[in-house]
Amino acid sequence: MMIIASLTRSEDIGLAAAEEPDLIEMRLDLMGGDPGAALVAARDQTSLPLIATLRSRQEGGRFEGDSDEWMEIMEPLLPLADIIDVEGRYREHAPAIRGAGKRIIASCHMPYMPACESLMDTEKDLRGFGDIPKIIVTPACHEDVITLARFTQAAGRPICTGVNGRAYRYARAILPFFGSGYSYCHIGTPAAEGQYSVAEFKTLMRLLG
Numbered sequence: 001m002m003i004i005a006s007l008t009r010s011e012d013i014g015l016a017a018a019e020e021p022d023l024i025e026m027r028l029d030l031m032g033g034d035p036g037a038a039l040v041a042a043r044d045q046t047s048l049p050l051i052a053t054l055r056s057r058q059e060g061g062r063f064e065g066d067s068d069e070w071m072e073i074m075e076p077l078l079p080l081a082d083i084i085d086v087e088g089r090y091r092e093h094a095p096a097i098r099g100a101g102k103r104i105i106a107s108c109h110m111p112y113m114p115a116c117e118s119l120m121d122t123e124k125d126l127r128g129f130g131d132i133p134k135i136i137v138t139p140a141c142h143e144d145v146i147t148l149a150r151f152t153q154a155a156g157r158p159i160c161t162g163v164n165g166r167a168y169r170y171a172r173a174i175l176p177f178f179g180s181g182y183s184y185c186h187i188g189t190p191a192a193e194g195q196y197s198v199a200e201f202k203t204l205m206r207l208l209g
Contacts, residue, residue, distance in 0.1 A: 001176040001205070004051065005198050006184045006191040007031075010038035016187045017046040019198040023083070025051040025184065027191045028073075029061040035073060039080035051105065052081035059087055059109035060164070060192065067092060078102055086130060094129040106130020109164065110137050113144040119151045127156065132182070134160040139168045152178040169194035173204045 005021035007013065008030040016024050026042060028035040035054070042050055054070060055061025063070065071093045074084065078100040085105045086094055094104055106126035114122070119135060126133035133155075139145050145168050152161045152175055160182040163171045172194065176183060184191070185198045196204065 001180070002182045003198060003201060004182055004184045005187050006195065007187070008189050008191050010041050012187060012189070013042045013045045016198075017048060019187055021048065021185065021198050023049045023051055023182075025053055025085075025191070026081075027053050027055065027061070028077075029053070029055045029063040030191060036076055036080070039077055043080055049082040050080070051083045051085060052077050053085035055085070055109075056087055056089065058089070059107070071096070083132075085134070088125065088129075091129045103132070104130040105132045105134050105160070107134040108136070110135075111164065113137050113139050113147070116147055116151050119148075120155075123151075123155055123159070132158045132160060134162075134182070136162045136164055138164040139171065142168070144168070145171045145174075149175060149178045152180050155179065157181065163194065164192065166194040169196070172196060173201070173208065176205070177208070 002022040004023045004025050005016040006025040006027055007016055008027050010031055026038055031038050054063050056063050067090050070090050083103045083105055084097050085107050087107050097104055106129055108122055122135055123133050158181045161175050161180045185201045186195045187198055
């Protein structure tokens, strides 16, 4: 299981590296300023693998451009990042990203909880253009969390599953035990509501075994 420190400020790179996560996500849509400068700064301060993410407003971020505008921003960043987060709406650019030798997190963030069959269809779709499917849902009850755990256990590998919000944030701590291979955490300023800090998550993993 890999811990990802998700950053909203480029000046936090040193702090994140000191927490010793496995990867660092640069939430470029939340940082503002020059995304290239942010990634250069990250490269200068850490050798940890970098994920470049420009999250759309439709999936919880702040980027409001279309697919071509998204690629116009991301293309110059490809030499600086190790992994690129690609939402389904930007999938047309996946071949170019793969051609640059980069791995893809194929992500889908849903403001609801789909049925298990729909989750399986989403996984298949994401694997069609990405290396690591990332499926984030919004549970409405504890039974939804159980459904998500069952799906995670049955899904192919690698897989990343998680939840939106604070109401069922405990799912972030248990999904790794069902096979979710990546957990997004913060180091002071959450990039998404309900995230644990890197230190908190390491403690939870140690206590839960």
